Amino acid sequence: MKNRLKVLRAERDWSQAELAGRLDVSRQAVNAIETGKHDPSLPLAFRIARLFDMRIEEIFDDEL
Template sequence: MRNSLRALRSAAGWTQEELGRRLGVSRQAVNALETEKHDPSLDLAYRIAAVFGLAVEQIFENPHG
């Protein structure tokens, strides 16, 4: 699923490790999300949105149009 996670993380000045700590996941999980090798669970997508203060739709592109 296309997302703007890398750009948001970079704009916040966080490393993948720092974002992972804030989300309760590993640095490797953050990398997999940023490179679109893994789609987040609904719970994780909402945690990501909360960390950045955005709606889920502002971070993740709807693959179904």
């Protein structure tokens, strides 16, 4: 699953640790999602979308 987290984070000039804090997950969890090692759970995907005020489908892309 591709995602735009790294770009959204860069636009806000947040570190992975800062994003992790805002999402209430570990820094390693953010890193693993950004680097494509895992997909977030659905509840975490909701928190991410809410944080950036976007729809899940605007941040994550599971086609291709």
